[in-house]
Amino acid sequence: MPTPDFIREIRATAGHQLLWLPGVSTVVFDDRGRVLLGQRADNHEWALISGIPEPGEQPADCAVREVYEETGVHCVPERVVVVRAGKEVAYPNGDRCQFMDITFRCGAVGGEARVNDDESLDVGWFELDALPKMRDGIHFRIKQALAEEPTWFETTT
Template identity: 70%
Template sequence: MATPDFIRAVRATAGHQLLFLPGVTAVVLDDEGRVLLARRVDNGRWSLIGGIPEPGEQPAVSVVREVMEETAVECVVERVVLVETLPPVTYPNGDRCQYMDTCFRCRAVGGDARVNDDESLEVGWFPLDALPPLRPGELFRIKQALTDEPTWFSTTADQA
């Protein structure tokens, strides 16, 4: 994944120490009820679209920008699906991050899904009964996006 310039600037002085960062994830659905996924360059896995908000950027604005940047799909945010602190991640270069993720259900309103940057190998729409292998947390996000339940959040110290 591309590292934003503001994170590079922080890393210049912080080194590899753990950074606590905001993150956004989109469960983008089309009119046929399919979900938009991208196969990532960094690990080859299919995943939901997501990224890091720029300083001062609202999370809902950020998620719409990330979807457009990565997939060329225009979307609108419908609701917040969940808010969750994810377990820490250590990247191959030694950088450590922990994300506070806000996941949104989004509706596609335009554009043709395609690889639109250097973060994805493939981009595509998938019927819910024919999803490629996804991580449990991503499957949970999709499940929650399809419900009419209120925003999900953890009330324990446990991490998903």
Template identity: 70%
Template sequence: MGIPDFIREIRITAGHQLLFLPGVSAVVFDDDGRVLLGRRADTGGWSIIGGIPEPGEQPAAAAVREVYEETAVRCVAERVVLVQTLTRPVTYPNGDRCQFMDVCLRCRAVDGEARVNDDESLEVGWFPIDMLPELQEFALFRIKQALRDGPTWFDTTAT
């Protein structure tokens, strides 16, 4: 994930201390029911598309922007799939520590050919649900929830 300029500015005074940040992720489906995935440049693993909203940016707009910036696919947000604070902070190779509250949205592709569109992905592509590459639980859980017609998922076990 590229570091937004506003985070770079915060890091000047905050150093590597833990920052609690908003995040968005998008489970994007095409008309054939395939899901859009990107192979991340930072980890080499496949995942759904995500990023950090800019200050004042709404989660749905941020998800749509991130999908286009990373994959050249235009999409529309259909609904909130889940809201979850990730339990483990992330430590980046440079020592920066962050903990994210993720708002995941189900999106529908409306235009564009999937391709690597920035330096955050090594590959991007559409995958049938029954032929997904190896994914971490983060992405698998979000895809599963996006496939359901149920209400938005919230973690009600945490206190």
């Protein structure tokens, strides 16, 4: 995902120090129960659609915007399924960040899944029993989105 302009401005004065950043990810289901995934252009991995809220943007609004910008699919947020701090990430240029991810379960309400920007190589709907190879954390978030449970929070105690 390209670095938003507001983060570039912070980096201009903060240097490579660790930045704590908000993030949202989405588990979008269509009316057939398939999940929407994108193959990322940066690492070629299949993943949930995700992004960084702009300053002042509500996380749910960011989820809807990111899904449309990246896939052409219109969706509505239904509930928060996971809130979790990720591990620190170090980039090749020396920048360091850690994301606080809020994962939303969303329902598709229109549009057609397609590559809609330069952040994805491919976009598609997947049956739950035919998911592509993905990181374990993505499978966990899909599982939580399917469960009729309260929001999952990670604790260290």
